[in-house]
Amino acid sequence: MKKQNVLVVGAGLAGMKAALLLANAGVTVYLLEKESLIGGQTIKFEEVYPNMECATCMVSPIQQDVLQNKNIELFLLSELESVEGETGRFKVKISKKARYVSLVNCIGCDACYEPCPVNLDNEFEENLSKKKAISVPCAGALPNVPNIDPENCLRLNGKKKECKACQEACVFDAIDFTEKDETLDLEVGAILVATGFDLFDIETLPQFGYGKFPNVYSAMEFERLYAQNGPTEGELILRKDGDLKSIGIIHCVGRKEQGYCSGVCCMYSAKFAHFLKHKIHEAKIYEFYTDLCIPGKSHQSFYEETRQKGVDFIHNETIRVESQKDRLQITYRDGNGSDSVVPMDMVILSPAMIPGKGTEQLAKTLGINLDKHGFFNTQNERLSPVSTEREGIFVIGCAEGPKDIPDSVLQAEAAVGKILASFR
Numbered sequence: 001m002k003k004q005n006v007l008v009v010g011a012g013l014a015g016m017k018a019a020l021l022l023a024n025a026g027v028t029v030y031l032l033e034k035e036s037l038i039g040g041q042t043i044k045f046e047e048v049y050p051n052m053e054c055a056t057c058m059v060s061p062i063q064q065d066v067l068q069n070k071n072i073e074l075f076l077l078s079e080l081e082s083v084e085g086e087t088g089r090f091k092v093k094i095s096k097k098a099r100y101v102s103l104v105n106c107i108g109c110d111a112c113y114e115p116c117p118v119n120l121d122n123e124f125e126e127n128l129s130k131k132k133a134i135s136v137p138c139a140g141a142l143p144n145v146p147n148i149d150p151e152n153c154l155r156l157n158g159k160k161k162e163c164k165a166c167q168e169a170c171v172f173d174a175i176d177f178t179e180k181d182e183t184l185d186l187e188v189g190a191i192l193v194a195t196g197f198d199l200f201d202i203e204t205l206p207q208f209g210y211g212k213f214p215n216v217y218s219a220m221e222f223e224r225l226y227a228q229n230g231p232t233e234g235e236l237i238l239r240k241d242g243d244l245k246s247i248g249i250i251h252c253v254g255r256k257e258q259g260y261c262s263g264v265c266c267m268y269s270a271k272f273a274h275f276l277k278h279k280i281h282e283a284k285i286y287e288f289y290t291d292l293c294i295p296g297k298s299h300q301s302f303y304e305e306t307r308q309k310g311v312d313f314i315h316n317e318t319i320r321v322e323s324q325k326d327r328l329q330i331t332y333r334d335g336n337g338s339d340s341v342v343p344m345d346m347v348i349l350s351p352a353m354i355p356g357k358g359t360e361q362l363a364k365t366l367g368i369n370l371d372k373h374g375f376f377n378t379q380n381e382r383l384s385p386v387s388t389e390r391e392g393i394f395v396i397g398c399a400e401g402p403k404d405i406p407d408s409v410l411q412a413e414a415a416v417g418k419i420l421a422s423f424r
């Protein structure tokens with residue numbers, strides 16, 4: 001086909017990398033993101049394994065490039081409504097929600113947040129902090145421009161129609177309550193699906209004590225607790241009743257239920273141990289695993305280094321988290337059938353990666369299939385790992401299945417290669 005515009009759905013690391021590669025090759029890219037910011041899950045991390053690189057330093061130049069690239073048209077708060085036609089001439093409809101704040105006028109000074117009377121749980125921060133009805137999800141969000149949540153804004157939901165506290169606080173005339181949701185029609189030659197993943201709901205497994213005992217955290221909560229731009233500004237723990245002497249990290253939560261190994265949890269659990277040992281030298285860190293997955297040339301040395309720091313890796317057949325006299329304890333059965341009990345001050349649960357919310361609906365909209373685990377299916381896992389069964393539609397990153405950052409980027413590069421090679 002001749003050179004065509006391309007639609008990329010999802011502005012996580014995989015989607016951003018694909019969009020930039022295409023744009024730098026002179027292709028016009030429409031980049032669709034359902035949230036108010038770009039970056040996906042990786043912007044929640046403080047550091048990334050295997051070299052404990054600063055995640056913000058790695059991701060923010062990519063975010064900046066996306067925002068500044070003239071060949072990329074970014075649609076935030078947007079989702080795909082329908083797709084018609086075939087490769088080389090897809091007609092797509094996009095629904096774009098109103099932001100109510102101008103991306104041009106706003107300078108991100110945050111003067112409008114404080115006067116807003118509405119306090120809400122901040123889902124981006126795993127509900128560990130509050131936000132206003134006008135807000136950005138986290139410090140350092142890109143674009144650094146808030147949006148108004150119309151369901152909770154008192155003016156927009158009609159509960160207090162005269163409220164304009166945020167608008168009065170904004171001296172840059174950036175807030176516009178009259179902005180409307182839009183539907184847009186575009187024509188594209190190819191579509192790249194990069195909608196990422198979600199995490200297994202650990203509350204469905206009561207043996208891990210999540211939601212029941214304090215100081216039992218999910219992996220993503222822990223990521224936000226130790227992030228400098230997180231709800232505690234990197235002050236690891238909200239606990240006030242003593243030191244952290246003993247910390248247990250439980251791998252493979254939900255692995256049995258999902259029926260696959262995510263291939264990432266062992267490594268990010270080792271990342272947590274690395275961080276904890278660095279922060280609290282004297283703490284005893286335990287990694288409880290059912291199967292260790294340490295693939296790749298750089299990962300093995302990271303694992304060895306973690307062990308050398310004194311982290312205990314313990315194989316278990318069964319495991320449960322309980323509380324005894326206000327202290328957590330982990331009871332596990334090892335491969336020989338012996339039971340052991342270890343007291344804990346904090347437990348971190350590392351859940352399986354699962355298909356993102358809305359994957360099923362999106363597959364219907366795109367006219368493509370899902371695999372048996374609910375991720376987008378590809379033509380052939382081994383020989384055609386980024387092409388779907390519908391010609392001209394590709395799937396990359398964790399939308400295709402659980403994987404880490406290098407593999408997500410690798411798929412982005414592969415799909416872009418296929419698209420560019422198809423242009424005459």
Ligand SMILES: Cc1cc2nc3c(=O)[nH]c(=O)nc-3n(C[C@H](O)[C@H](O)[C@H](O)COP(=O)(O)OP(=O)(O)OC[C@H]3O[C@@H](n4cnc5c(N)ncnc54)[C@H](O)[C@@H]3O)c2cc1C
Nearest residue numbers: 010012013014034040041048049195196197397398404405
């Ligand atoms: C706790 C944890 C720690 C990790 N640590 C590391 C690490 O240290 N090193 C490493 O290599 N890997 C790590 N990973 C893996 C890493 O997070 C993934 O490899 C990476 O995020 C995959 O990027 P992605 O772009 O495919 O997906 P995501 O990061 O999930 O991005 C997907 C994007 O698509 C958007 N989206 C979703 N649905 C739609 C839709 N319908 N329409 C429009 N937009 C949509 C989302 O809002 C999001 O912005 C970790 C994973 C977890 C769970």
Ligand code: SF4
Nearest residue numbers: 116153154163165166
């Ligand atoms: S109009 Fe009022 S309720 Fe709505 S975002 Fe502004 S300050 Fe908050």
Ligand code: SF4
Nearest residue numbers: 106107109110112170
């Ligand atoms: S909307 Fe106005 S007050 Fe709020 S961050 Fe933007 S410029 Fe500042």
